[in-house]
Amino acid sequence: MIKKEIKLLWEAEQEEYRKHEIGSGVQDFVNKILMSDDIFKLKKGKLSDNDENRKNEFLLEQTKKQKRADIIIYVDNDIIIPVEVEKYNNIKAGREQIFNYQKAWNKKYGILTDGYTWIFYNNKIEIKNFTLDFILEKTELFLKFWEEYTQADNYYLQFFELSKETNKHEKTLDIDNNRKDFFDDITKLIIGFAKKLNLKGVTQKSCTTKLSSANLL
Secondary structure, eight states, X not given: OOHHHHHHHHHHHHHHHTTXXXXXXXXXXXXXXXXOTTTTOOEEOOTTSOGGGOOSEEXXXXXXXXXXXXXXXXXXXXXXXXXXXXXXXXXXXXXXXXXXXXXXXXXXXEEEEOSSXXXXXXXXXXXXXXXXXXXXXXXXXXXXXXXXXXXXXXXXXXHHSOOGGGGGGGGGOOHHHHHHHHHHHHHHHXXXXXXXXXXXXXXXXXXXXXXXXXXXX
């Protein structure tokens, strides 16, 4: 679906999206945006495929640890993003839901949307939010954000470089309490990268990285 078609669909159905979430409601609309060649360019994955091989695709209604996410986006094997979809103009109802999904999938990324507003999280911190109008009218700027948001290398920086929209969270951001979580996450990234190098024969030695939180914190 191209941007023009998405805009026309929203204009025609937005009042219905206030009432309906699943089926042909907001969730179906969000799916169309994810698959749009003009925007996310994702494909709907097959359940039979191995999760480790998924790339730029998504699955619907996935359950883990008794938590059922509306959508799970697989940018690749490292960047997996749970998505919570709410009825239009009812987005606040999904805030705790998306945090639960992040915890269940052990992922720090998360997206909350009602079709019109799109909120992107890193842990429980709102990194950025966009309206559907912005996404459709300033797609290049949105895609630049999406590219940066989905790069594992930017994960640590995203948390601390809060945008103007997230300044209200600064008072509740306790860096000391979150430092160990970030150390653990970055350690996992380093180990994963080392293992990939090892598999490609880049190094002959063991790539298992042992870091001491006492030395780095």
